[in-house]
Amino acid sequence: MTHTPSKFHLILIKPTHYDDDGYPIRWRHNWIASNALACLHALAMDCRDRAVLGHETEIIVHTMDEISQVVPTRRLLRQVAGDGNAALVCLVGVQSNQFPRAMDIATPFLDADLPVIVGGIHVSGCIAMLKELPDDLREAKARGIRFFAGEAEQGRFEQVVRDAHAGRLPPIYNFLDDPPEITGQPTPLLPGTVLERSGWHNMSIFDMGRGCPFVCSFCTIINVHGRKSRFRSPDDLERIILENHRMGIHQFFITDDNLARNRNWEALFDRLIALRKGHGIPLRFQIQVDVQVHRVPGFIDKAVRAGVDQVFLGLESVNPENLAGAGKKQNKVGEYRKMMLAWKRHPVVLIGAYMIGFPNDTAESIRRDIEFLKRELPLDLVYFTVVQPLPGSQDHQRLYEAGASMDTDMNRYDTTQPVMDHPKMTREELRAAYLDAWRRFYTPEHMATILRRMFALGSNKKLTTANRLHWFSYFYPHMGVHPIDGGDHPIRKRRDRRPTFPRENPLVFYPRNLLRVARNIITAHFLLYRIRSLMRRIRRDPATADYRDIAIREALDNK
Missing domain, CATH: 3.80.30.20 (tm_1862 like domain)
Incomplete structure (x- = not known):
């Protein structure tokens, strides 16, 4: 008789944060992936490959970056329930502005009696610098959420996985006084499901x-x-x-x-x-x-x-x-x-x-x-x-x-x-x-100056410069979002609105969201067209080759 191995699910989620309207900031493709998520995914895969829970237990790793992915909470809960509710939910690399969203992501998992642990700058920073937990961490602790302070290499994450599997997670893991060496640790790497939605398929982070x-x-x-x-x-x-x-x-x-x-x-x-x-x-x-x-x-x-x-x-x-x-x-x-x-x-x-x-x-x-x-x-x-x-x-x-x-x-x-x-x-x-x-x-006049300097200095980074000018000049003035949180094609889900905001009527939400997306796409592409057209005009201008100003004159004179 063949013995069927048990399954233990590691669910790794990097939360986003809410915009001013109370919706999670999310894109079809975001700009920069999460290094914390890459590191923890590598550690989780290493635990799986080394069978740290024994060969009778298969570790299944789910890795998601919420800024470019909708967390399939219901599907995950069904899958975990079918495997005996053996799981650990890890909210990864949570910054201060992402902590409220992380707590809302945790709610359905806590309601299903699954253990949830939170790590990242907010938790680690508060534990490192404050004599007592602030109100938001105390509230999270009262809900049964565990904390991880410090870095997870050199067997620290493996310890968490073993403890979760055995049902003995302590309230706080604190490794702040003993930072691990990172030489020879598992290679920080993101799965293709995350990378295909980050950096336009060809960019990662470490x-x-x-x-x-x-x-x-x-x-x-x-x-x-x-x-x-x-x-x-x-x-x-x-x-x-x-x-x-x-x-x-x-x-x-x-x-x-x-x-x-x-x-x-x-x-x-x-x-x-x-x-x-x-x-x-x-x-x-x-x-x-x-x-x-x-x-x-x-x-x-x-x-x-x-x-x-x-x-x-x-x-x-x-x-x-x-x-x-x-x-x-x-x-x-x-x-x-x-x-x-x-x-x-x-x-x-x-x-x-x-x-x-x-x-x-x-x-x-x-x-x-x-x-x-x-x-x-x-x-x-x-x-x-x-x-x-x-x-x-x-x-x-x-x-x-x-x-x-x-x-x-x-x-x-x-x-x-x-x-x-x-x-x-x-x-x-x-x-x-x-x-x-x-x-x-980012006035049109100064963007023209930047492009003239680029050509005068002989740089070949034309598209990179134009695309970055578009990115940095667009997001905060037009969308109220910092460029580091930016992406391509905004995505909102009506039911994902922050609990402190009222849920919008579908007859109001969907037409308004359609107009918002259309406006953002049109204005973003129009601005990109203007910047690239400006670059082409400057490149064709005979005077560009002789351009000088105080910022670059010394470099050109030496050249």
């Missing part, structure tokens, strides 16, 4: 290191991942590239907060160069670095040879007082242009992160700073955020312990809106200044 030595007061990284840097090896990197290559993925966003501080950067770039040449893999990368990267000998030249063509720079501000107050003393405004021009010797798209709402900011100073960015710096794109005291940061800890008034709705902590009072502006004035920053930087 990390090469964790931890940060800096002490920025607004940052959660140092308090969740620690200040000790830990790295993957060149062999790990090669496995990541080859595994993705087999699925046709050749473009990547490396999520390291500062790749230039990875002590193995040269060996990593050498391995990528060898993969490009030896295997003929057309690799392209977007990386994040600090503003002192040009002082690292050979880094920029070798990064470009390895396939880096988009670089994210944490400028944060051009006001020295703001930088000092945020603990960003390593940022020297006088170095910004020099650093950017070092990159601009190559065909690289530069993306600057800029924060609005520091205590010294006013509506007028923000306008002045935006004009400085446009005039003085050869940035192709700027990524604006509102200063928020994110749970897990020193700023949040200080304000929380002082009893300062902060919004209690975590859904608002998405870095696009004020969540506390500002000393020089009302919340309405700050939000208006934030919207004005997007509109003021």
Whole structure:
């Protein structure tokens, strides 16, 4: 008689968050996948392949990124019920703004008596920095939800799986004081069902290191991942590239907060160069670095040879007082242009992160700073955020312990809106200044300047620049969504509305949603057409070859 193995379901869900109308932000295709989901999916598949529950128990892994997938809750519940309700629901990489949505996703699973565990920056940050659990975590704990604080490698996730299978999950797993080494750990990889809806089928995400030595007061990284840097090896990197290559993925966003501080950067770039040449893999990368990267000998030249063509720079501000107050003393405004021009010797798209709402900011100073960015710096794109005291940061800890008034709705902590009072502006004035920053930087005139600089510098990143200009200029001004949360073709489900909002009548919801989708698609494609038409006109203009301005003159003169 053949023995039928039992089944244990691992359900991994990366939640999205709600928009201002109370609907989950969801797209047919989103821009950037989740690194946390890739890491946990790899750990789950490793548990399955090694049969950590014994060969009599088959582990079935379900992995979903809600920003581009509808979670099939009813189907999952039926499937799990048919297998004796043996399952663990993992809400993965949950940020503060995603925590309310995560709690709503958990409800039907809790109602079916399935164990639910939540991990990510919000849970880890609150446990790391606060003396007691805040109200939202206490409420979740009272509902029976478990917490995972820290990172899951080096057998930590396997321990959770074993405990869940045995029915002995503790209320909290806390590994914050013992960050794992990540060298030789399972290759972070997303399944095809997620990748086909992310990055337009050809882009994935991974990390090469964790931890940060800096002490920025607004940052959660140092308090969740620690200040000790830990790295993957060149062999790990090669496995990541080859595994993705087999699925046709050749473009990547490396999520390291500062790749230039990875002590193995040269060996990593050498391995990528060898993969490009030896295997003929057309690799392209977007990386994040600090503003002192040009002082690292050979880094920029070798990064470009390895396939880096988009670089994210944490400028944060051009006001020295703001930088000092945020603990960003390593940022020297006088170095910004020099650093950017070092990159601009190559065909690289530069993306600057800029924060609005520091205590010294006013509506007028923000306008002045935006004009400085446009005039003085050869940035192709700027990524604006509102200063928020994110749970897990020193700023949040200080304000929380002082009893300062902060919004209690975590859904608002998405870095696009004020969540506390500002000393020089009302919340309405700050939000208006934030919207004005997007509109003021991405004017047709300045986008034309960016394109002229691109042609004058001889860059071949024409479509990349035009497409990114479209993406960054469209989402917040037109849809109220940050570009990082953007995607192609918005999807709303009437029954998914946040419980604190009334459910809309079908006769109202469906016509309104159809008009909304049509308007968004038409305006998005029209803006893209305008930008590409502008690029073609500038390319045909004979004067473009002789274009000069203060931001790029030094690079052209040296050239």
